[in-house]
Amino acid sequence: MRLAIIPARGGSKRIPRKNIKEFHGKPLIAYSIQVAIDSQLFDKIIVSTDDDEIAEIAKLYGAEVPFMRPKELSDDFTGTGAVVEHAINYLKERGESYEYVCTLYATAPLLQAKYLIEGFEKLKNCDAVTVFSCTSMPFPIQRTFKITDDGRCQMFWPENFYKRSQDLEMAYQDAGQFYWSNMNRKSADITFGKDSIPIILPRHLVQDIDTLEDWERAEALYQLLVPSH
Numbered sequence: 001m002r003l004a005i006i007p008a009r010g011g012s013k014r015i016p017r018k019n020i021k022e023f024h025g026k027p028l029i030a031y032s033i034q035v036a037i038d039s040q041l042f043d044k045i046i047v048s049t050d051d052d053e054i055a056e057i058a059k060l061y062g063a064e065v066p067f068m069r070p071k072e073l074s075d076d077f078t079g080t081g082a083v084v085e086h087a088i089n090y091l092k093e094r095g096e097s098y099e100y101v102c103t104l105y106a107t108a109p110l111l112q113a114k115y116l117i118e119g120f121e122k123l124k125n126c127d128a129v130t131v132f133s134c135t136s137m138p139f140p141i142q143r144t145f146k147i148t149d150d151g152r153c154q155m156f157w158p159e160n161f162y163k164r165s166q167d168l169e170m171a172y173q174d175a176g177q178f179y180w181s182n183m184n185r186k187s188a189d190i191t192f193g194k195d196s197i198p199i200i201l202p203r204h205l206v207q208d209i210d211t212l213e214d215w216e217r218a219e220a221l222y223q224l225l226v227p228s229h
Contacts, residue, residue, distance in 0.1 A: 010054055011074065021215075039116045080103060102116065102178055112205065129185045133176070135206040137171045140168040
């Protein structure tokens with residue numbers, strides 16, 4: 001049995017009502033619900049929310065909302081892990097048990113079903129605990145620097161200043177789109193550790209949506225990917 005959980009609380013400060021803000025004609029969360037449906041991987045797709053309007057929109061686009069998320073799990077400080085654990089325990093108490101759980105972010109309009117499928121296939125055929133989406137960094141992190149309090153530059157690793165970019169090891173970052181978990185296996189390691197398998201997405205399919213500038217860039221990327229919209 002496979003479960004998709006989409007966390008989507010109502011409070012979003014930098015982009016008000018972000019999870020249901022219209023994105024190319026549909027509420028943003030609709031894209032995550034649709035890609036979960038299109039993948040044909042899941043026995044149940046649920047949205048965990050504390051917001052009545054989000055709940056109604058989620059149901060309209062094909063997800064289930066079996067509960068309203070408690071207030072203590074809906075503040076600015078509660079992590080996704082606690083929200084997912086609550087959803088799993090809620091269903092377990094009602095006799096529903098899942099071998100594989102996938103957490104899908106509500107802010108991933110560029111996600112494609114084939115990567116969800118690739119992630120699941122890799123997880124079920126190995127001894128990893130987690131599979132998640134990532135992408136490569138666009139520039140070698142070994143040559144990055146910070147700006148000091150007096151407005152000057154200071155490299156994090158000055159020894160790399162004279163090294164060629166192509167000679168430095170590739171680095172990757174979390175794409176913030178999906179996280180598969182095998183519920184029959186446990187790990188004491190962090191998600192970005194030895195018990196996880198990364199699914200590498202092309203950079204043009206990855207965009208955090210935290211600011212209005214991010215939103216506009218995501219819309220532009222989507223427009224290039226789906227020109228008919």
